[in-house]
Amino acid sequence: MKLIDKRIRNSKLKEKIMSTEEASNLIKDGMVVATSGFTPAGYPKAIPLALAKRVKKNKEKLQISLLTGASVGEELDGALTEAGIIARRYPYQTNKLLRNNINSGGIAYADIHLSHFAQQVRYGFFGEIDLAIIEAIAIDEEGNIIPSTSVGVSPTFVDSAKSIIIEINNSQPLELEGIHDIYQPKDPPNRYPIPLIKPGDRIGTPYIPTDPKKIRAIVITDSNDQASPLAPIDKNSEKIASYLVDFLKNKVEHNGLPQNLLPLQSGVGSVANAVLAGLLDSPFESLDFYSEVIQDSVLDLIDRGKIRIASGTSLTFSKEGQQRFINNLEEYKRKIILRPQEISNNPEIIRRLGSIAMNTAIEVDIYGNVNSTNIMGSKMMNGIGGSGDFTRNAYLSIFVTPSIAKNGDISCVVPMVSHVDHTEHDVQVIVTEQGLADLRGLSPRERAETIINNCTHPEYKSKLKNYYQRALGKGGHIPHLIKEALSWHKKFLETGSMK
Amino acid sequence: MKLIDKRIRNSKLKEKIMSTEEASNLIKDGMVVATSGFTPAGYPKAIPLALAKRVKKNKEKLQISLLTGASVGEELDGALTEAGIIARRYPYQTNKLLRNNINSGGIAYADIHLSHFAQQVRYGFFGEIDLAIIEAIAIDEEGNIIPSTSVGVSPTFVDSAKSIIIEINNSQPLELEGIHDIYQPKDPPNRYPIPLIKPGDRIGTPYIPTDPKKIRAIVITDSNDQASPLAPIDKNSEKIASYLVDFLKNKVEHNGLPQNLLPLQSGVGSVANAVLAGLLDSPFESLDFYSEVIQDSVLDLIDRGKIRIASGTSLTFSKEGQQRFINNLEEYKRKIILRPQEISNNPEIIRRLGSIAMNTAIEVDIYGNVNSTNIMGSKMMNGIGGSGDFTRNAYLSIFVTPSIAKNGDISCVVPMVSHVDHTEHDVQVIVTEQGLADLRGLSPRERAETIINNCTHPEYKSKLKNYYQRALGKGGHIPHLIKEALSWHKKFLETGSMK
Numbered sequence: 001m002k003l004i005d006k007r008i009r010n011s012k013l014k015e016k017i018m019s020t021e022e023a024s025n026l027i028k029d030g031m032v033v034a035t036s037g038f039t040p041a042g043y044p045k046a047i048p049l050a051l052a053k054r055v056k057k058n059k060e061k062l063q064i065s066l067l068t069g070a071s072v073g074e075e076l077d078g079a080l081t082e083a084g085i086i087a088r089r090y091p092y093q094t095n096k097l098l099r100n101n102i103n104s105g106g107i108a109y110a111d112i113h114l115s116h117f118a119q120q121v122r123y124g125f126f127g128e129i130d131l132a133i134i135e136a137i138a139i140d141e142e143g144n145i146i147p148s149t150s151v152g153v154s155p156t157f158v159d160s161a162k163s164i165i166i167e168i169n170n171s172q173p174l175e176l177e178g179i180h181d182i183y184q185p186k187d188p189p190n191r192y193p194i195p196l197i198k199p200g201d202r203i204g205t206p207y208i209p210t211d212p213k214k215i216r217a218i219v220i221t222d223s224n225d226q227a228s229p230l231a232p233i234d235k236n237s238e239k240i241a242s243y244l245v246d247f248l249k250n251k252v253e254h255n256g257l258p259q260n261l262l263p264l265q266s267g268v269g270s271v272a273n274a275v276l277a278g279l280l281d282s283p284f285e286s287l288d289f290y291s292e293v294i295q296d297s298v299l300d301l302i303d304r305g306k307i308r309i310a311s312g313t314s315l316t317f318s319k320e321g322q323q324r325f326i327n328n329l330e331e332y333k334r335k336i337i338l339r340p341q342e343i344s345n346n347p348e349i350i351r352r353l354g355s356i357a358m359n360t361a362i363e364v365d366i367y368g369n370v371n372s373t374n375i376m377g378s379k380m381m382n383g384i385g386g387s388g389d390f391t392r393n394a395y396l397s398i399f400v401t402p403s404i405a406k407n408g409d410i411s412c413v414v415p416m417v418s419h420v421d422h423t424e425h426d427v428q429v430i431v432t433e434q435g436l437a438d439l440r441g442l443s444p445r446e447r448a449e450t451i452i453n454n455c456t457h458p459e460y461k462s463k464l465k466n467y468y469q470r471a472l473g474k475g476g477h478i479p480h481l482i483k484e485a486l487s488w489h490k491k492f493l494e495t496g497s498m499k
Numbered sequence: 500m501k502l503i504d505k506r507i508r509n510s511k512l513k514e515k516i517m518s519t520e521e522a523s524n525l526i527k528d529g530m531v532v533a534t535s536g537f538t539p540a541g542y543p544k545a546i547p548l549a550l551a552k553r554v555k556k557n558k559e560k561l562q563i564s565l566l567t568g569a570s571v572g573e574e575l576d577g578a579l580t581e582a583g584i585i586a587r588r589y590p591y592q593t594n595k596l597l598r599n600n601i602n603s604g605g606i607a608y609a610d611i612h613l614s615h616f617a618q619q620v621r622y623g624f625f626g627e628i629d630l631a632i633i634e635a636i637a638i639d640e641e642g643n644i645i646p647s648t649s650v651g652v653s654p655t656f657v658d659s660a661k662s663i664i665i666e667i668n669n670s671q672p673l674e675l676e677g678i679h680d681i682y683q684p685k686d687p688p689n690r691y692p693i694p695l696i697k698p699g700d701r702i703g704t705p706y707i708p709t710d711p712k713k714i715r716a717i718v719i720t721d722s723n724d725q726a727s728p729l730a731p732i733d734k735n736s737e738k739i740a741s742y743l744v745d746f747l748k749n750k751v752e753h754n755g756l757p758q759n760l761l762p763l764q765s766g767v768g769s770v771a772n773a774v775l776a777g778l779l780d781s782p783f784e785s786l787d788f789y790s791e792v793i794q795d796s797v798l799d800l801i802d803r804g805k806i807r808i809a810s811g812t813s814l815t816f817s818k819e820g821q822q823r824f825i826n827n828l829e830e831y832k833r834k835i836i837l838r839p840q841e842i843s844n845n846p847e848i849i850r851r852l853g854s855i856a857m858n859t860a861i862e863v864d865i866y867g868n869v870n871s872t873n874i875m876g877s878k879m880m881n882g883i884g885g886s887g888d889f890t891r892n893a894y895l896s897i898f899v900t901p902s903i904a905k906n907g908d909i910s911c912v913v914p915m916v917s918h919v920d921h922t923e924h925d926v927q928v929i930v931t932e933q934g935l936a937d938l939r940g941l942s943p944r945e946r947a948e949t950i951i952n953n954c955t956h957p958e959y960k961s962k963l964k965n966y967y968q969r970a971l972g973k974g975g976h977i978p979h980l981i982k983e984a985l986s987w988h989k990k991f992l993e994t995g996s997m998k
């Protein structure tokens with residue numbers, strides 16, 4: 001069989017093949033365009049690059065709303081931002097140039113809980129989707145799309161869009177087929193329980209059900225997902241991981257937490273990766289991983305026989321991880337499932353499974369509120385992503401952060417966070433390289449003492465104690481000096497340091 | 500049949516009957532005591548009064564942790580606080596004296612999402628429950644408890660407690676039997692989907708499954724639930740209700756919201772009650788009400804034939820409402836179901852049903868964050884209650900508040916809220932008597948313009964515009980002047996007015 005027949009198994013659809021330039025002409029000014037992609041994995045690459053090139057060259061006026069699963073690669077967010085094509089952007093991003101444009105007000109961005117986004121699209125909160133652009137490894141006999149390294153919101157985009165363009169990416173291995181499990185709930189008032197009971201359950205189809213009549217164009221490409229470089233694990237991350245593992249060991253010994261814990265969720269990034277690495281030498285076995293993103297550390301845990309199933313919505317590997325995954329794909333496929341983010345992050349499932357949710361904070365305050373998005377209350381970093389989906393419904397919700405940033409000019413524990421993404425009602429455990437604060441069942445005053453004593457950097461500890469002591473004098477359930485509550489941020493903005 | 504045989508149908512258990520004074524002796528210093536009750540409905544009354552009396556009289560040193568469903572009546576929270584008996588209190592309260600003690604730091608209080616509380620008790624986050632005190636209308640042949648006017652967390656307390664005391668309340672009508680539907684999910688990793696698909700589904704038992712061996716005492720009492728007085732509906736609440744009804748009408752006409760809407764949730768209190776009253780003359784029919792608390796307005800809507808089913812966890816009526824309900828109990832029982840708060844507020848169910856959640860705010864900010872608990876960032880009002888359970892999982896999450904408070908000395912729309920209970924990611928619609936702000940899909944800057952233009956009081960509008968314009972000059976995704984963000988609260992604390 002010719003490669004093309006393996007990749008496009010419906011012969012009529014082969015007539016839809018066209019050049020990327022032609023396909024990119026289908027994108028018009030004012031459109032709502034929705035693409036596959038979740039982290040730099042499984043996003044369309046060729047068409048956005050062709051579009052950006054043409055728009056720049058011809059100085060066209062062309063602006064779109066761009067909806068994706070989450071962040072995507074440079075070829076999409078970077079190239080389109082640079083060409084001035086993005087007017088509105090949902091629900092998450094991590095791109096430097098895009099971020100700058102968001103912060104200057106040039107691009108309208110709303111960051112949205114990732115589990116909510118698909119249904120909000122279907123509810124019509126963002127208007128009609130004109131065009132869906134989906135990266136695929138293949139199209140099956142009936143015209144259904146078999147996605148590549150992520151699922152994200154693609155099933156909903158494919159369903160809701162007026163037209164679909166498919167990028168068949170030959171560099172994505174055909175052997176990915178069978179790793180996906182696509183399930184889309186109906187919407188209220190016709191929604192039923194999601195029949196997923198265990199992290200490894202398969203409840204859907206291995207393809208995205210697709211109406212082939214809506215497929216307007218197919219483009220053949222051959223270009224790798226951007227890799228996600230991982231910083232080497234530093235001393236502080238190791239300390240955080242070790243406090244966390246000790247805490248979990250203790251809960252197994254004394255509080256009835258099962259020997260193999262409960263399904264783990266871990267945020268994206270280097271600290272989160274280090275925390276998972278900390279499980280490599282832990283006593284825990286037969287772990288389940290029910291999360292968003294599958295990073296290199298999950299491959300390590302699978303190789304070490306620690307994880308029995310890993311469920312997520314995207315494969316987000318380093319260059320080395322990508323190669324390692326491909327070299328042993330058939331083996332990894334038995335332990336990895338990719339689902340729509342509406343299912344990987346679903347509150348119904350998270351609460352049913354009783355996740356142990358581990359996410360990173362930008363800053364925390366002495367009462368347990370967490371800022372994970374806006375630096376100094378204003379400057380968007382990435383977005384809330386799935387952290388709220390898991391935190392809000394987990395058995396245990398944990399936040400990790402180094403106690404200081406910017407060489408000590410920023411204390412990551414402050415009197416009052418400058419932006420709240422996770423409230424005092426939702427944050428149960430905070431871990432820094434200084435120690436762990438278990439906040440469950442504590443009143444705000446008890447939380448403040450625990451956090452200040454266990455989690456703050458020595459450089460800032462007496463300052464925080466001083467703030468808290470003086471705030472106590474004012475009384476209240478959550479004692480604050482409203483005049484000074486944000487003074488640490490003010491000082492940083494004025495002097496470059498909170499010291 | 501004698502009344503006592505109808506109320507205690509297991510003859511062996513009659514041996515457990517004792518005086519309230521004797522029963523109150525079972526409560527010892529240092530105990531974790533958990534009681535029935537949700538709002539001033541279905542809480543034990545006689546034993547706490549007897550305990551408080553004795554402790555005060557004898558100047559005993561006796562302090563307990565008190566866990567309930569939510570707020571309870573004066574006879575429990577008020578009397579025990581006055582006698583100095585409460586050391587720790589979870590998960591919600593509305594009592595004036597208790598609140599004062601919380602704010603002075605005398606009582607350790609943590610307010611907790613009401614849907615999470617039962618499972619956190621089972622997870623052991625609050626230690627072992629020594630004693631459960633449950634108000635009941637009867638005990639059945641097997642020794643199971645039939646609760647009274649609320650369910651709250653009672654099923655979990657009955658399961659988890661080492662011993663149980665039952666207050667059989669003869670003033671609670673026996674005809675309540677059959678109104679309850681008691682379902683308790685298993686805990687992870689053995690939890691299954693909750694089989695509730697429609698608001699009217701019955702999925703459990705009409706009694707609380709009880710191990711009769713744990714019943715240590717039964718007390719016979721005869722005293723009404725404290726009534727919840729409702730303020731007459733004022734002009735501002737009427738305006739809020741009318742903006743809201745118009746908005747919903749529009750969504751039915753143009754956005755595919757079903758003609759009978761989606762299941763409604765409404766917070767407690769006078770504004771919430773007024774909003775429901777606004778539905779009386781609306782065109783909507785066959786409404787479902789899936790909420791926490793069933794107030795007088797629900798009876799009005801049932802009488803008018805507007806509501807086909809009302810599901811909640813407590814009956815919270817005014818004195819007049821109590822009488823009205825009892826006079827027509829058999830009729831109302833066909834349309835009302837009382838469930839554990841773990842089910843009435845469950846995120847799995849709320850998201851499945853796609854609720855329209857309507858809750859009240861203390862203050863909102865120009866970016867859509869909501870404070871519903873702590874006045875001026877510090878002083879606890881009541882607690883978050885179930886507002887987060889519904890807001891976080893609803894089809895539509897709506898907050899209502901008058902635009903000003905304290906005769907205009909407080910603007911309820913501020914540059915930055917002084918405490919966050921519901922984040923910008925979760926709040927979709929804000930309504931004041933000035934107008935409605937539909938925030939769905941808007942960037943923070945767009946939200947600020949919409950909220951300032953539509954929702955603020957004329958007295959504060961230009962001040963807010965001025966703040967926002969100057970903040971824009973600083974840039975950022977969420978423009979703020981960090982130095983001034985809380986200056987309105989500071990001014991109020993110093994001068995008694997934000998003007």
